[in-house]
Amino acid sequence: MHFGLTDEQRMIIDTTRAFVEAELYPHEAAVERTGHLPMEVIREVQAKAIAAGLYAANMPEEVGGAGLDTLTWLLYERELGRANYALHWTCVARPSNILLAGNAEQRERYLYPCIKGEKWDCLAMTEPGAGSDLRGMTASARRDGGDWVLNGTKHFISHIDIADFAIVFMASGEEDTPRGKKKLITAFFVDKGTPGFHVRDGYRNVSHRGYSNGVLAFDNCRIPDAQVLGEVHKGFEVANAWLGATRLQVAATCLGRADRALGHAVQYAAEREQFGQTIGKFQGVSFKLADMAMELKAAELLTWDAAWRFDAGCVTEADMSMAKLKASEVLAMVADEAIQIHGGMGLMEDLPLERIWRDARVERIWEGTSEIQRHIISRQLLRAVGG
Template identity: 80%
Template structure:
């Protein structure tokens, strides 16, 4: 593996970093203070991201994206991750790769408008009674003639308030397995405004102000079979093929925030004086900085290795779980230590540290909890031994 960046990769990093610092950072205070990302601001920044070539950069070139390899895409994600989540996710949107499973007709209606910043998508899997155990979902769609009728509730659905349509996973049947009955899952494309589909306000939470979670309700929501994404009963197969390295994406955005927090801690330790010298010269502070830098480097190397292996076709589930687990836990540690180094000022909203600290908490939960990641890693270790 080559650890240096190519000229093209460095250009993408520099371009993304400049956009984040010049276009997103100036609006962080407003979004954090109000908890709202204004629609007009979203549209303005999205158009600037399109003009800069940064919008939908995760998508292949043949559909209008940047066609980045996985490692380059994650370098881009790291820079975006330094900003407030609502600003970088909604304004520099990365449409779900699962839309690549669309039929030609569906691509015209859903995929291409998302790439052109004309529409936003969201994904709806989680339910009040099912989190990591998606097979336990209760939302169901029954066939009725040539249509399907959806009923059920989804919650914790990120940016559904911004989205024009939802990619919704529901049970459509059941099969017998050696471990008992197992639900068959199908993915549907559901437009806002479809009768029987309601989006309502979700829960107030500590992380990611302006980036809202919503509750989706389906009450005899009738959809034609043409709204199925992929095949009936093959929802998980579609997700497995097209969703891609979402755990690595989470890891990379965490790396960006951790790097930003560490930068603030280093600057403060070099400038702040107590007892006649810079506080960075005190062992209690200098050792913190050393540990923060070391842990960040370890998390970044794990993530870069997984990205490289992903492009080589050799990545394992454990590789991606290790990267996600390490990066999310390192972010929590660095955010906490950066605040400790700053003392009381670290908790004030004049600095981004208290925001980074708050936002870090959810990273160990979504896209698979830390416990799920440890389960995946240990399972891969034990499987060759028949355990």
């Protein structure tokens, strides 16, 4: 693994950071204050992101994306991650890679409009009673002639308010295994406005203001067989093949926010004076900065290593889990310590620290809780010795 960055990578970092600071930061205060991201702001910033070549940059060149390798893509994600989540995720959208699993007709209908900024997608897996146990989902799909009939509920579905369609995972059957019956899962494209598909307001969230969630209710929602994504009963295979790097994406955006918080802490420690000297000279503060920098570096190395392994074809689930786990927990630690260094001012809305601190909490839950990541890591260790 080569630790140096190429000229192209440095250019992408510089370009993305400049865009974030010029086009996203100015809107943060309003989004945080209102909890709402107006469509006129979305369209304005989206147009600038498209013109700058930053929109849908996660996609391959052959479908209109930037064709970034995984490491370069994550360096780009880290810079976007510095800003309010709703702003960077919506205005500089990165359509889900699972759209690449669609056939030619599905790509024309769903993938290309998302890359062009004409549509937004969302993923619907989580259910009120299932959580991380996706095999425990109860929302179902049954065949009826040449159609499928969907019933059930999904919740915590991010940005469904602006999404034009959802990629929905449903229990579509069962199979016998040595451990008993196991549910089979199928993925479907479901357009907003389809009869029987209802979108309801979700929950008020302490993290990521302006980035909404919703509840999806399916009541005998009928869709044609042509809207199956991938193969019938192979929903998990589709997800595993195309969503593998989402944990690394979460890790990278965590790194961006942690780096922003550390930057504020270092600057404040170098300027704030108490008892006749800058507070950075006090060991109680300087040691905090040292620990923050060290932990952030460790999280970065785990993430970049997993990215390199992903492109080399030798990444493991544990590699990605370690990166996501470390980055999300380091973000929480850095945000908390940055506030401590600032004292009371750290909790004021004048600085982004209280937002970064609030936003950090969800990162240890979504895309697999910290406990799930530890389970994945330990399972790989034990399997190696027959445990």
